[in-house]
Amino acid sequence: MVGPLSRIYDKRSGMIGGKRIFTNTAFMISSSLINLGISIITTALIARALGPELYGKYSFGLTFIFFFSVLANFGIETLFVRESARDKENISRMFMDIMHLKCFLALLTIVVVAVSANLLNYPKSTIHVIYILSIGLFFQILYMTLMSVYRSLEKMLVVAIFSVIFRVITALMIVGAIYLDIGLMGIVWTFSVGNVLVFLGSYVYFYNDVGIFHLRLNPRNWVILISRGFPFYASALLTMVYTKINVLMLSKMEGELEIGYYMAAATLVETLYFIPDAVGISLFPAFSRIYGHSIEALKKTYAKMVKYIMLITAAVCVGCFLVGGKILLLIYGEAFHGAVPILTILIIYWALMFFDNMMSNLLFSINKEKVQVKVMGFACAVNILLNIILIREYGFIGSAYAIVITEGFVVVIIGGLLWLNSLRYYPDWTILRLAGVLMVMVLTVRALGNFNIALEIIGGAISYVIFLFALKVFDDEDLVYIRSIIQRGATNVPRY
Secondary structure (H helix, E strand, C coil): CCCCCCCCEECCCEECCHHHHHHHHHHHHHHHHHHHHHHHHHHHHHHHHHHHHHHHHHHHHHHHHHHHHHHHCCCHHHHHHHHHHHCCHHHHHHHHHHHHHHHHHHHHHHHHHHHHHHHCCCCHHHHHHHHHHHHHHHHHHHHHHHHHHHHHCCCHHHHHHHHHHHHHHHHHHHHHHHHCCCHHHHHHHHHHHHHHHHHHHHHHHHHHHCCCCCCCCCHHHHHHHHHHHHHHHHHHHHHHHHHHHHHHHHHHHCCHHHHHHHHHHHHHHHHHHHHHHHHHHHHHHHHHHHHCCCHHHHHHHHHHHHHHHHHHHHHHHHHHHHHHHHHHHHHHCHHHHHHHHHHHHHHHHHHHHHHHHHHHHHHHHCCCHHHHHHHHHHHHHHHHHHHHHHHHHHCHHHHHHHHHHHHHHHHHHHHHHHHHCCCCCCCCCHHHHHHHHHHHHHHHHHHCCCCCHHHHHHHHHHHHHHHHHHCCCCCHHHHHHHHHHHHHCHHHCCCC
16 A cells, blocks of 8 residues: 555655655654753743743843844745755755855844844843843854755754754753852843854864855855845745734833733743744755655645644644643743733644644745745734734733734635645545544543643543544554554665
8 A cells, every 4th residue: 555655656756755754853853842841941940030020021032033033034044945955966056155145144133133122212121131142143043054954955863953952051051040040141141152052063063064164255146045035035024023023012012011921821832833843844845855756746745734733733722721721830830820811822823823834835845935925924914903903902912812813814825825726635524533532632631630730731642642543533544654654764764
């Protein structure tokens, strides 16, 4: 029996299906699970050490610099990964021009961040936080440029290892800063120092492994790269605006306490971003490669990914509705009780964002980046308008509603565009069976509610997985793929 992912075959390219996608996604998710555990611990330590207001200042500073980080991209990395995934010769032709350009753009970004913080007239203490975080942002941009080479080669193990190294280093420094009681600024410095150290380590590894490095500048190629990458950049910029503008608007329309509540819930939801990020990082070069060889394989891969993402998001959302509030208070403490309603709203945004992430990667892979720009422009306008209306009416909770509504529009529009390009998912009995699985999960969690939260989570997860198989949510092709993974998973790591 031949499954749609594990045995898609093309005479020109051999096996181009799901084995490599699975392996790379497994690497990324494994590293992200480690990062998640570390992040939960460090977030709890920071929040409890600083309190809601100072935590709001710290998390706002991170949001502020990342809001401007898109300026250093210009879509160049996305262009590089797509083109190099299709033809590995593009790595040696493009990389050093990209690295030199990114150094310049990173410096430009830091200047824009500093000027913007002063023009917006934030308190001096907040501006100092932003200055320190900007140092880390500079080195993070360069580090991510190095990692783009391994993404294009689909060597996600390297990306995964360095992401864990960064998290471990910063966690150790955060614990030290809290133990030494050096306050907010000590915690802020951990981000920058961690990025400097990881960049230096990744540079040494990259130089020894790939050996592509010189100082010959070629500004003419910079212009070509910016021109080709601009649609990706415009899409990323507009996405950044519509996903982060609410925090900037809250900083002017609400107090630091409300921002602290919002960011506590948002940060907890963001710890789950590792799942769509891991899938997206693996899928984009794979989609790009498959598109160059087999449209039918791409259609089948897309349909399967919609189904699998639906299974993941349904479980996470229902689980959050059941125990999310308990988890938030366990991590942050009772002082953050006002963040619980935000969490139950933003988890829906996370689910929609997962689909958006995968679909957007597919649009980029099929050379529809200009269409994606138009969608993001629409989303940006809608989200700003909704924030103005809903923040005035409902405060920081209104901001959460605004981003969920906007993301819902985005998913519907991109899904429609893919449908018009013959990339379609046809609903089947899976949805009804999934509803039955979720009912069992809810009953299990409720039954364990008198014990402790760990048992609720573990019991709910086990019941969910068991009944996915018991109610035959996975079809025959899924089972063939799963058996193939189990039998040959670790021994079939692809060669590059």
